[in-house]
Amino acid sequence: MFSTTGLFKGIPCPEGERCTIIHCIFSHELRSQVNLDAPEEPAAKKRKLDQDLDAATKATANPVSVKSGNANKGFATNGFTTVNLPKPAATTPAPLKIPKTLQRPVSPPPKPPTVSSKTAPTKPAIKETLNPRMIPHDPAGHGKRTLFLKHLHGEMERLNNQIAKGAHPKRAVLTLTSDELIKAALDEEEKTARENHKVYANVIKMRVAALKKMAVEDWITHVIATIRIDQQEDQVNVVPPIDTGLPLDQEHIVLPHLITDQTNLAKHGYVPIPPTEDDIVEAKAAVAASLNYEVCDRCKSRFRVFDERREEDGALTTNGPCRYHWAKPFTARREKTDAIKGPKQAIYPCCQELLESPGCTQCETHVFKVSDGKRLASVMPFINTPHNPRPAKGPNGKTLDAVTFDCEMGYSTSGFELIRLTAVSWPEGHCLVDVLVRPQGTILDLNTRWSGVTPEMYSNAVPYEEKAAMDALLPPPPPGSDVPPLPGTRDSTPFKGAASDPLPIVSSPVAARDLLCSFLTPSTPLIGHGIENDLNVVRLCHPTIIDTIILFPHPRGLPYRFGLKMLTKRHLGRDIQMGGALGHDSLEDARATGDLVRYAVGQRLKRLQREGWTLNNGALMPPLPPGGPPLPEGRALGAGSGVKRQRIDVEQQDANKKLREE
Numbered sequence: 001m002f003s004t005t006g007l008f009k010g011i012p013c014p015e016g017e018r019c020t021i022i023h024c025i026f027s028h029e030l031r032s033q034v035n036l037d038a039p040e041e042p043a044a045k046k047r048k049l050d051q052d053l054d055a056a057t058k059a060t061a062n063p064v065s066v067k068s069g070n071a072n073k074g075f076a077t078n079g080f081t082t083v084n085l086p087k088p089a090a091t092t093p094a095p096l097k098i099p100k101t102l103q104r105p106v107s108p109p110p111k112p113p114t115v116s117s118k119t120a121p122t123k124p125a126i127k128e129t130l131n132p133r134m135i136p137h138d139p140a141g142h143g144k145r146t147l148f149l150k151h152l153h154g155e156m157e158r159l160n161n162q163i164a165k166g167a168h169p170k171r172a173v174l175t176l177t178s179d180e181l182i183k184a185a186l187d188e189e190e191k192t193a194r195e196n197h198k199v200y201a202n203v204i205k206m207r208v209a210a211l212k213k214m215a216v217e218d219w220i221t222h223v224i225a226t227i228r229i230d231q232q233e234d235q236v237n238v239v240p241p242i243d244t245g246l247p248l249d250q251e252h253i254v255l256p257h258l259i260t261d262q263t264n265l266a267k268h269g270y271v272p273i274p275p276t277e278d279d280i281v282e283a284k285a286a287v288a289a290s291l292n293y294e295v296c297d298r299c300k301s302r303f304r305v306f307d308e309r310r311e312e313d314g315a316l317t318t319n320g321p322c323r324y325h326w327a328k329p330f331t332a333r334r335e336k337t338d339a340i341k342g343p344k345q346a347i348y349p350c351c352q353e354l355l356e357s358p359g360c361t362q363c364e365t366h367v368f369k370v371s372d373g374k375r376l377a378s379v380m381p382f383i384n385t386p387h388n389p390r391p392a393k394g395p396n397g398k399t400l401d402a403v404t405f406d407c408e409m410g411y412s413t414s415g416f417e418l419i420r421l422t423a424v425s426w427p428e429g430h431c432l433v434d435v436l437v438r439p440q441g442t443i444l445d446l447n448t449r450w451s452g453v454t455p456e457m458y459s460n461a462v463p464y465e466e467k468a469a470m471d472a473l474l475p476p477p478p479p480g481s482d483v484p485p486l487p488g489t490r491d492s493t494p495f496k497g498a499a500s501d502p503l504p505i506v507s508s509p510v511a512a513r514d515l516l517c518s519f520l521t522p523s524t525p526l527i528g529h530g531i532e533n534d535l536n537v538v539r540l541c542h543p544t545i546i547d548t549i550i551l552f553p554h555p556r557g558l559p560y561r562f563g564l565k566m567l568t569k570r571h572l573g574r575d576i577q578m579g580g581a582l583g584h585d586s587l588e589d590a591r592a593t594g595d596l597v598r599y600a601v602g603q604r605l606k607r608l609q610r611e612g613w614t615l616n617n618g619a620l621m622p623p624l625p626p627g628g629p630p631l632p633e634g635r636a637l638g639a640g641s642g643v644k645r646q647r648i649d650v651e652q653q654d655a656n657k658k659l660r661e662e
Contacts (some may be wrong), residue, residue: 007025008026008027012026012028013027013028128179128182128183128186129182130153130186132146132149132186132189132190133186133190135190139193139198139200139201140201144201145189148189148201148204148205148208149185152188152189153181155208155212155214156185156211159219163219174220174224176223180227184227192204192207244598244599244601244602245602245606246601248427250618251598252402253618253619253620255402255597255601257604258525259525260547262545265532268559270532270535271373271376271535271536272543274382275374275382280374280377280381282374283377286375287375287378292305296322296366297367297369297411298322298324299322299323299324301322301366302319305317305366305413306413307441315365319366321362321365322362322364322367323362324362325351325353325359326360327348327349329355330347330348331347348360363445365445367445368415368416369415369416376415376536376539379414379440380440380509380510381539382539384522384542384543385540387521388517388518391518391519391520391521392432392518392519394425394428394430400432401425401427402425402427402524402546403424403425403519403526404423404424404425404527405424405516405534405590406528406586406587406589406590406593407420407421407422407534407538408420408450408451408452408453409451409537410446410451411445411446411447412439412442413442414440417440417441417509418437418439418509419437419446419451419453420436420453420503421515421586422590423515423516423519426594431587432519433515433516433519434503434586435464435505436458436461436503436504436505437505437509437511438505438507438508440508440509447583448583449583451583451584452579452583452584452585453583458505462502463504463506463507464504464506464511464515466504467504509538509539513539513540517540523543523544524544525544525545526542526546527545527547527548528546528593529548529549529567529589530547530564531547532547548567548593548596548597548600549562551596551597552567552571564576568592568595571599572596576592611623
């Protein structure tokens with residue numbers, strides 16, 4: 001009625017020959033029974049080729065001996081009887097024939113190593129066609145993208161053929177294959193589609209038009225920069241020049257447009273006006289009431305600092321050694337997967353540990369830093385830049401257009417104090433002052449990782465007066481031999497740790513401030529990066545400052561700011577502060593800050609020219625009012641010209657409005 005599935009065809013029938021079922025579901029084949037009862041052969045083993053060949057030649061075939069009792073006697077298994085075959089005639093045993101595989105050497109001789117045997121196999125390049133790659137959000141559809149891609153590839157192919165037919169010395173290397181051309185076109189089209197989703201058509205059309213007008217030399221530059229990267233020449237220590245659009249001796253005419261307004265910067269640490277005597281008395285009283293207890297600037301522990309060493313043990317601070325992380329916490333950028341994996345935790349880059357981890361660096365004492373202007377004035381009073389009828393000139397004998405300076409600070413029992421001051425001329429970058437400074441308090445930590453000042457530099461320093469007297473006895477150097485190359489044509493000053501020539505040292509921060517002020521007048525632009533820190537440690541209130549953190553502001557505004565190292569790399573293509581644990585070099589930082597201002601001068605000049613400003617006889621001329629008479633030739637207006645007249649007009653309008661209301 002139903003057909004069998006054959007699941008029991010391989011199983012012998014239990015009844016054997018006595019089975020009376022016509023269509024038995026079990027097997028009744030004799031071969032299956034014999035194979036089932038026969039013992040299974042062991043698994044085949046690999047032949048050993050290293051066995052003794054002599055033993056193999058002596059081995060002979062053993063004749064199979066069958067006992068007569070067992071040979072003549074049959075045995076029954078499951079109703080089956082084994083058939084007894086006739087016994088073959090006895091023959092003499094023949095020696096075992098040795099296989100030829102055993103007669104050859106045990107192992108082949110080792111092959112010499114080749115390069116291909118050491119290197120990992122490279123994957124073959126995927127051959128692509130002129131078919132736009134799939135992206136999540138298609139900006140124009142497959143048809144339009146294909147059309148633009150073909151135009152893009154056609155222009156690239158035209159330029160590539162010109163290189164192949166030209167006489168360029170590296171035309172064999174710079175000529176792209178058909179597959180490389182297709183890949184280059186696909187890469188550029190995909191990049192445009194991803195990054196310019198909303199204006200894809202306009203951008204790709206402009207790129208095709210640019211390729212149509214592109215010269216072969218520009219195409220070669222593009223190929224070397226994007227495809228043949230290995231053909232780029234070594235450009236280490238090559239700094240791109242700074243093009244301000246003005247001669248070097250005229251760059252100062254743009255500085256009035258870069259002056260930093262300090263009106264609203266007091267809340268960010270700037271001290272535009274010296275604190276009064278009452279403020280100083282109040283700050284001293286607060287310190288006395290706190291019994292000189294401070295908060296460590298590194299580990300945030302509370303400790304007490306002594307003006308003089310404690311008599312019991314000679315300690316300058318309490319609460320034992322300080323364990324801290326020298327790097328600031330860093331949090332990785334947020335990603336879309338943070339909603340699944342959880343937000344990333346902040347870590348310390350110095351040791352890659354979490355915020356709650358103990359410090360990875362230990363110092364003998366705790367240190368503290370004072371930022372309040374009143375408290376700073378209680379240690380050393382602030383002064384306004386004094387009037388200087390005869391400011392000192394630069395090494396080239398010319399009056400200084402501006403001065404760039406940088407300070408290095410260390411920790412003492414008086415707080416965060418000045419330990420090195422460097423000033424250079426602007427825009428040339430000639431060194432004016434570079435001295436070590438002996439702080440007022442007892443030194444707790446020179447902060448070498450950041451300041452670059454070491455105890456050896458202090459021990460090898462010579463007094464500034466002796467150094468100046470020795471320099472006065474030397475013959476004047478030939479013109480141009482004692483000054484560095486112009487900014488923009490030199491590389492950053494290589495860091496060497498302690499200078500090869502010992503730096504001079506002055507006795508106090510007041511002496512260092514006097515040296516700086518000898519080159520300044522109240523109207524001399526003073527340039528710095530985060531200049532409020534440098535001005536506060538020298539206790540100077542200067543009305544005319546240019547701060548690079550204001551010229552290159554952070555998108556989130558103050559107190560956030562970009563570092564000098566990052567700005568120099570981004571805008572000047574120069575690497576500075578590469579000393580690592582050896583610290584910074586204030587001379588290098590001062591020159592880099594001055595070069596950043598030169599870059600800002602070029603950018604501001606372009607902006608002024610777009611607004612209608614013109615250059616006339618080395619002066620910037622403001623745009624003329626509509627319909628107004630032309631100004632006399634050679635007459636330039638200052639940065640605040642017209643302000644007084646505008647104020648009078650506004651006051652007159654307010655007066656007229658009040659009269660109408662009455």
